[in-house]
Amino acid sequence: MSKIYVSTTVNGRPEDVLCEAHQTLLDLLRDEIGLTGTKEGCGTGDCGACTVLLDDRLVCSCLVLAPEAHGKEITTVEGIADSQDGLHVVQQKLLEHAALQCGVCTPGFVVAAKALLDKDPNPNEETIRYWLAGNLCRCTGYDKIIRAVQDAAQELTPTK
Amino acid sequence: MSNFGYVAPTTVEETLAVLQRATDQGQRTQILAGGTDVIVQFRSFDNSHRLFVDIKALKETNDIRIENELVFIGAAIPSGVLNENAELKALFPGLLEAADLIGSTQIQGRASIGGNLCNSSPAGDTIPALIVNSALCVIATNEGTRTVPAENFVTGVGRNCLEAYEFLLGFQIPRPSTDTGDAYLRFIPRTEMDIAVAGAAASLTLNHDGICERARVSIGAVAPTPLLVSSAAEALIGTTADENALQQAAQACSDAAQPITDKRGTVEYRRKVVGVLCRRAGAIARDRALSNRN
Numbered sequence: 001m002s003k004i005y006v007s008t009t010v011n012g013r014p015e016d017v018l019c020e021a022h023q024t025l026l027d028l029l030r031d032e033i034g035l036t037g038t039k040e041g042c043g044t045g046d047c048g049a050c051t052v053l054l055d056d057r058l059v060c061s062c063l064v065l066a067p068e069a070h071g072k073e074i075t076t077v078e079g080i081a082d083s084q085d086g087l088h089v090v091q092q093k094l095l096e097h098a099a100l101q102c103g104v105c106t107p108g109f110v111v112a113a114k115a116l117l118d119k120d121p122n123p124n125e126e127t128i129r130y131w132l133a134g135n136l137c138r139c140t141g142y143d144k145i146i147r148a149v150q151d152a153a154q155e156l157t158p159t160k
Numbered sequence: 161m162s163n164f165g166y167v168a169p170t171t172v173e174e175t176l177a178v179l180q181r182a183t184d185q186g187q188r189t190q191i192l193a194g195g196t197d198v199i200v201q202f203r204s205f206d207n208s209h210r211l212f213v214d215i216k217a218l219k220e221t222n223d224i225r226i227e228n229e230l231v232f233i234g235a236a237i238p239s240g241v242l243n244e245n246a247e248l249k250a251l252f253p254g255l256l257e258a259a260d261l262i263g264s265t266q267i268q269g270r271a272s273i274g275g276n277l278c279n280s281s282p283a284g285d286t287i288p289a290l291i292v293n294s295a296l297c298v299i300a301t302n303e304g305t306r307t308v309p310a311e312n313f314v315t316g317v318g319r320n321c322l323e324a325y326e327f328l329l330g331f332q333i334p335r336p337s338t339d340t341g342d343a344y345l346r347f348i349p350r351t352e353m354d355i356a357v358a359g360a361a362a363s364l365t366l367n368h369d370g371i372c373e374r375a376r377v378s379i380g381a382v383a384p385t386p387l388l389v390s391s392a393a394e395a396l397i398g399t400t401a402d403e404n405a406l407q408q409a410a411q412a413c414s415d416a417a418q419p420i421t422d423k424r425g426t427v428e429y430r431r432k433v434v435g436v437l438c439r440r441a442g443a444i445a446r447d448r449a450l451s452n453r454n
Contacts, residue, residue, distance in 0.1 A: 004166060021166035021212060024199070044200045048266055057240065057269040063199045064270070065192070065212060067166040112265065133352060134264020 008069040010035065011079030025064035026050045029076060032066075037077040037107050041136070048135035051108035052076050058115050060134075077107035080114055089152045090114050097148035101139035108135050113149045121157045125150065163187075163209035168217045172300050172329070175215060179325045180302065182211050189213055191327050193221070193236040194270035196263065197279040213327070220300075220329045221274070224248065227335065232298075234330040235274025240265070242273070251335065253448060254342030254361060254441075258289040261346060264353060274328050280314045280385075281355075287314065287386040288361035288378035289344040295331045305329065311378070311388040340365040341448025343441040346380070347433050349424075356381040357425040360413060360437035362445040364401055370450065372396045377409060377442070381424075382417035382434045389416045392438060401446040409442055410435035 003018040010033060017032045026043075029035045029052070041049030043062050050061040053075035080088045087095070090113045100106045109132065116123060116131045123131070128149050129142075137145060165187075169175040182189045188210040192198055202210075215221050221236035226247055233242070239259035242248060249256045255273075262285055263271055276286045277297065290310040297308045299322065310331070314320050322328065336342070346359035359380035367373050377392035392412035399405035419430035 021164035022202070022207075044204060045196055045263075045267055048264065051266055054269070057238070058266050059269045060266045063195055063267075065166060065195065065199065065214075067168070067212075068192075068195075068214060068216075070168075130352070131265050134266045 004067045006067055006070045008071070009073045011075055019066035021065065021067060023066040024062050025052070025054070025059075025066055025069050025074070026061040028066040028069060029061060029074070035076050035078050039104050039107055041104060041108075046136070047105070048108040048112065048132075049105050051111045051135065053111060053115060058112055075111065077110050080110055088114060089155050090117065090149065093148040093152040093155070094145070097144045097151065099140055099144035099148040100137075105135060105137040105139075109137070109145060113145075113152070116149070117153055117156060122153055123149075165211040166214065167211065168214035170217045172218060172220060175213060175218065175327060176300060176302055176325065178211075178213055179327065182213075183324045187211055189324060191215055191278065193272045193275040193278075194238055195275075196267050196271040197275060197281075215327060218329075223330065226251070229335055231333045231335050232330055233273065233333065235278075235328040236272050237274075238268060238270050238272055239263075240268035243268070252289075252293060252333070252342060254344045254363070254445065255286065255289040255293055258285045258344040258346075258359075258361070261285050261344075261352070274330065277310070277313060278320060278322065278328055280316075280318050280320045282317055282384055282386065283356040283359070283381035284314075284386065285344065285346055285356060285359060285380065288359055288380045289342065290331065290333075291378035291386060291388050292342055292344075292361040292363035292376040293333050293336070294363075294376065295333045298329045298332050299326050300329050301326050307332065311386070314385040317384050336363070337365060339367065339449055339453040340374075341445040341450075341452055343444035343448065345437045345441045345444070347437060355424065358382050358417075358419070358430045358434040358437055360434055360441045362396075362409075362438065362442040364396065364442065364445045364449050366401070366446065366449045366453070368453075370400050372399055372401045372405075372446070375401075377413065377438060379413050379417060379434050379438065382419040382430050384418070387416055389413050389438075391416065396442065401442060406439045406442045410439040413438040 041047035342363040346356035348354035365374035375393040375396040392409040395408035414435035
């Protein structure tokens with residue numbers, strides 16, 4: 001079968017690519033568009049390393065078929081930092097709290113944590129832990145990540 | 161040469177035509193909604209060639225209609241979207257909680273109740289909750305739509321009543337009266353994101369004296385398919401769904417269960433736990449019915 005034409009928007013930039021029906025959105029981002037910030041961990045939706053926003057909803061890009069991206073807006077970790085302001089506060093706080101070691105899970109945590117703070121700027125610890133329960137990390141033991149997100153929330157809404 | 165295909169039809173007629181054509185040509189089709197089971201199975205166990213038929217571009221599979229008598233919930237709506245609908249949550253707290261038990265935030269951005277049913281796992285969490293709410297599965301066919309009660313949809317482990325040229329449009333559910341409450345509980349060894357060892361759902365309607373006039377009880381993960389347990393409902397009807405009646409319903413569920421022993425639990429354990437879950441879910445459904453009425 002011939003390749004499928006996909007016209008999509010990634011981090012605000014239009015992308016026109018050809019893909020196979022059985023490729024995933026993760027394959028499309030990494031192999032066709034060249035955005036390798038999004039990582040493959042398990043490939044079965046368990047670990048969250050490949051987390052992206054698909055039309056403003058958090059998904060595992062390994063569980064989206066590439067042709068499904070047609071006409072959609074996708075945000076990856078490359079779209080989180082601002083070209084003028086630099087790192088997003090979530091990224092800055094992850095750095096400050098040393099909330100990563102190997103870093104494979106970090107792009108997924110960044111996208112998921114930012115999505116949480118966009119939806120709920122003042123989440124409690126339980127909310128953060130449940131929201132990020134689909135993101136696995138084998139290095140940090142999670143506490144540093146949770147503290148970093150709490151700190152980021154504090155900075156975004158200092159009146160807390 | 162790759163023999164995979166992907167289509168995303170925009171009308172029911174077009175979808176049925178695609179399915180019919182592929183079936184006639186001997187091509188395997190795979191209906192795709194949220195894909196959280198389909199893509200995992202495709203990548204992990206069975207990567208044979210097929211035509212993916214994405215049903216998310218259809219109006220019908222994304223529709224939520226809340227009317228005086230009936231509620232329609234489209235087959236492909238992600239559970240995360242359903243749980244943002246306050247009106248649905250108020251009408252079917254048990255069903256929406258069952259959907260909310262499945263998967264992480266990321267999974268809930270894609271996974272649908274329709275997909276949970278069509279995956280037809282014995283442990284599908286939303287299936288007992290659909291059954292107790294008397295959901296009718298609305299199936300698109302070449303002759304129009306046909307409906308199948310949720311308790312008759314799943315026919316075996318991973319098998320259901322859909323033909324290759326049919327697909328699920330959504331669920332037609334009687335709008336619960338204000339004196340009705342539903343609940344679903346499952347047991348898993350951790351706090352979240354696991355597959356049920358056993359599950360139980362209940363929906364009860366109490367009259368103004370607090371007497372149970374209508375009851376439906378369903379159990380999951382304890383038989384090849386989720387089961388409607390009429391004997392458990394009969395133990396509740398005509399009572400105030402007090403501890404004694406709930407205990408009898410629990411025993412009926414334990415008796416109806418036909419569990420297996422696997423890594424998640426033994427036959428004996430599942431039989432006992434499903435009764436406990438029935439008792440607790442029944443009490444929650446009763447209390448919801450009472451508080452809805454007030």
